[in-house]
Amino acid sequence: MDIKALGSKDWGANVAEIATAEPTRRDFLFIATGAVGAVGVAAVAWPFINQMNPDAQTIAAGAPVEVDLSPIAEGQIVKLFWRGKLIFVRHRTKKEIEEAEKVDVASLPDPQPDSARVKDGHAQWLVVYGNCTHLGCVPLGNQGAYDGWLCPCHGSVFDTSGRIRQGPAPTNLPIPPYAFLNDSKIRIG
Amino acid sequence: MSGHSTYVPKSPVMKWFESRLPLFGLIHSSFVAYPTPRNLNYLWTFGGILSFMLVAQIVTGIVLVMHYTPHATMAFSSVEHIMRDVNYGWLLRYLHANGASMFFIAVYIHMFRGMYYGSYKAPREVLWILGVIIFLLMMATAFMGYVLPWGQMSFWGATVITNLFSALPIVGEPIVTWLWGGYSVDNPTLNRFFSLHYLLPFMIAGVVALHVWALHVVGQNNPTGVDIKNPAKDAVPFTPYATVKDAFGLVCFLVVFAWFVFYVPNYLGHADNYTEANPAVTPAHIVPEWYFLPFYAILRAIPNKLMGVIAMFSSIAVLVFLPWLDTSKVRSAVYRPLFKQFFWVFVAVCVGLGYLGAMPPEGGYVIAARVLTAYYFIHFLVILPLLGLFETPRPVPASIADAVLAKHGGGAAAAVAMGAASAPSKK
Numbered sequence: 001m002d003i004k005a006l007g008s009k010d011w012g013a014n015v016a017e018i019a020t021a022e023p024t025r026r027d028f029l030f031i032a033t034g035a036v037g038a039v040g041v042a043a044v045a046w047p048f049i050n051q052m053n054p055d056a057q058t059i060a061a062g063a064p065v066e067v068d069l070s071p072i073a074e075g076q077i078v079k080l081f082w083r084g085k086l087i088f089v090r091h092r093t094k095k096e097i098e099e100a101e102k103v104d105v106a107s108l109p110d111p112q113p114d115s116a117r118v119k120d121g122h123a124q125w126l127v128v129y130g131n132c133t134h135l136g137c138v139p140l141g142n143q144g145a146y147d148g149w150l151c152p153c154h155g156s157v158f159d160t161s162g163r164i165r166q167g168p169a170p171t172n173l174p175i176p177p178y179a180f181l182n183d184s185k186i187r188i189g
Numbered sequence: 190m191s192g193h194s195t196y197v198p199k200s201p202v203m204k205w206f207e208s209r210l211p212l213f214g215l216i217h218s219s220f221v222a223y224p225t226p227r228n229l230n231y232l233w234t235f236g237g238i239l240s241f242m243l244v245a246q247i248v249t250g251i252v253l254v255m256h257y258t259p260h261a262t263m264a265f266s267s268v269e270h271i272m273r274d275v276n277y278g279w280l281l282r283y284l285h286a287n288g289a290s291m292f293f294i295a296v297y298i299h300m301f302r303g304m305y306y307g308s309y310k311a312p313r314e315v316l317w318i319l320g321v322i323i324f325l326l327m328m329a330t331a332f333m334g335y336v337l338p339w340g341q342m343s344f345w346g347a348t349v350i351t352n353l354f355s356a357l358p359i360v361g362e363p364i365v366t367w368l369w370g371g372y373s374v375d376n377p378t379l380n381r382f383f384s385l386h387y388l389l390p391f392m393i394a395g396v397v398a399l400h401v402w403a404l405h406v407v408g409q410n411n412p413t414g415v416d417i418k419n420p421a422k423d424a425v426p427f428t429p430y431a432t433v434k435d436a437f438g439l440v441c442f443l444v445v446f447a448w449f450v451f452y453v454p455n456y457l458g459h460a461d462n463y464t465e466a467n468p469a470v471t472p473a474h475i476v477p478e479w480y481f482l483p484f485y486a487i488l489r490a491i492p493n494k495l496m497g498v499i500a501m502f503s504s505i506a507v508l509v510f511l512p513w514l515d516t517s518k519v520r521s522a523v524y525r526p527l528f529k530q531f532f533w534v535f536v537a538v539c540v541g542l543g544y545l546g547a548m549p550p551e552g553g554y555v556i557a558a559r560v561l562t563a564y565y566f567i568h569f570l571v572i573l574p575l576l577g578l579f580e581t582p583r584p585v586p587a588s589i590a591d592a593v594l595a596k597h598g599g600g601a602a603a604a605v606a607m608g609a610a611s612a613p614s615k616k
Contacts (some may be wrong), residue, residue, distance in 0.1 A: 008300055015198065051365065052367050052368070052381065053367050053370065054366060054369075054370055054371050054372065054377075055370065055377065056370045056373075057313055058370065058372075058377065062372070072436050078484040079469050079471075081468070083371075083372045083373075084372050084373040084375050084468075085372045085373050086373075086468060086469055115555075130469075131348075131373075134352075134494055135348070135349040135352040135353065135494075136348040136349060136351075136355075136469060137345060137348070137349065137471040137475065138469065138471040151471075152472075152473050152474065152475075153345075153471060153475055154489060154550050155549075155550050155551060168489075168492055168493070168494055168497065169494070170493075170494050170495075
């Protein structure tokens with residue numbers, strides 16, 4: 001290639017010239033160097049981005065926790081933390097269970113039957129994450145039109161199954177992973 | 190602009206230095222000899238006031254960091270330590286906290302002034318967009334700074350605002366976890382906000398340098414919106430005229446600032462933030478700081494989570510396109526009778542949104558917020574483009590000198606002066 005052309009400021013003309021000719025060894029080296037350089041930049045950038053993800057200590061704090069249900073009276077809502085996230089354990093009354101079960105599922109914004117939100121044979125125990133699915137505030141228990149929860153921030157209303165009924169929250173309160181160890185003990189996580 | 194330096198170094202040392210780095214020549218041409226329109230009013234002092242506030246926030250912030258502990262278990266008590274134990278700590282913290290509010294008061298006046306006098310129009314588009322970038326950086330800085338005392342409002346403000354990103358489909362949840370460094374707002378979140386809160390003001394300072402540079406390339410706008418045609422008649426040197434006027438404006442502004450700091454230091458804050466952060470309880474009524482309220486009202490006005498977030502960010506993004514949305518060739522509202530009215534309606538709408546942002550999201554407040562949100566966007570996307578086509582502007586003066594003399598001379602004298610002044614421009 002013409003060295004003078006390379007030295008000139010008119011790179012566009014130079015590139016056009018190369019495009020019409022057979023690829024040269026120089027073209028190959030140019031692209032290969034650029035590609036390796038881009039991979040290198042990405043490889044160095046990744047640690048700087050990934051350092052912000054949950055660290056080993058935070059993840060380790062996600063070890064399962066066992067909860068003794070026996071002291072929780074009927075009608076009571078207990079708050080606890082797992083992985084730094086708030087969880088509600090609600091001991092539902094017969095009336096609250098009935099209200100949750102008799103709803104026409106198709107009419108719900110996020111359709112889900114009550115049976116899908118509790119464990120078989122443990123319908124009196126509702127275990128849900130305690131942060132509103134709108135913007136993360138903590139809803140207040142036993143309030144709102146459905147006696148479930150009412151979020152004080154932006155007015156989302158949840159029923160006694162933790163399902164969204166009114167307001168800006170897009171989904172039901174999610175269910176954390178948990179299992180019954182026996183009738184009065186659950187393990188979350 | 191004919192602002193090239195007339196600076197001549199006198200001493201041999203200065204000559205030696207200037208020939209190697211023409212720093213004093215640059216300062217002289219930018220802040221001494223720089224031609225300033227002779228008709229600038231006090232609204233033009235807010236650029237200088239904002240520069241002062243940025244420096245004030247950085248200085249008070251740096252000394253506060255000498256006593257603050259960025260840890261979830263200690264941050265709240267370290268702020269109380271600053272308030273009670275540190276020498277003049279109460280003063281430094283109140284200066285910094287109220288300084289943020291003063292910074293936003295000044296920037297909103299500065300922005301509305303730019304809108305009223307059409308300061309965003311060609312050739313000042315880049316200048317305006319740099320200003321929007323500074324505004325965004327200011328909002329990010331203020332938000333993260335408010336989290337640092339780790340009170341209830343800090344914690345729940347951080348939770349609500351970071352959760353905005355969870356509205357994004359698919360990538361939303363991983364992004365929020367990444368922002369938090371965990372599964373909820375916690376110590377890692379506080380640490381990174383502290384780091385970024387320290388960094389962003391210096392990024393603002395960098396963009397401010399570009400903003401001032403762009404300003405000095407295209408020159409200042411002025412109340413007539415007419416460019417400087419004859420520097421000898423239309424302009425005065427920056428020093429002493431603008432420097433003294435800016436200094437006086439700044440002193441008046443500082444009187445207001447001092448009144449807040451010394452008499453009502455907590456008036457603009459929330460009592461809830463004097464309660465330590467508690468992830469199990471949300472305060473009954475959470476609201477952001479006053480300067481975010483209009484945008485918060487827009488967020489809450491939309492019943493859909495994702496659309497609410499998009500509307501809120503769009504309300505700021507639309508400012509970037511303002512230079513092209515306003516189709517009128519006339520810059521200043523002084524000569525635009527219809528725009529002038531719509532401008533004040535827009536100001537009222539912004540204030541109204543601010544009021545609604547502080548009210549609970551129920552009943553009539555939600556309906557009002559929807560109406561005002563719709564108007565906010567209609568102003569930019571419908572009214573401004575159409576006004577430029579249908580409005581008949583009043584005659585614009587031939588030069589700044591004409592406008593000044595017509596205003597301050599007597600009737601006949603002004604007519605003569607106008608004829609005399611406008612004659613050369615016809616040649």
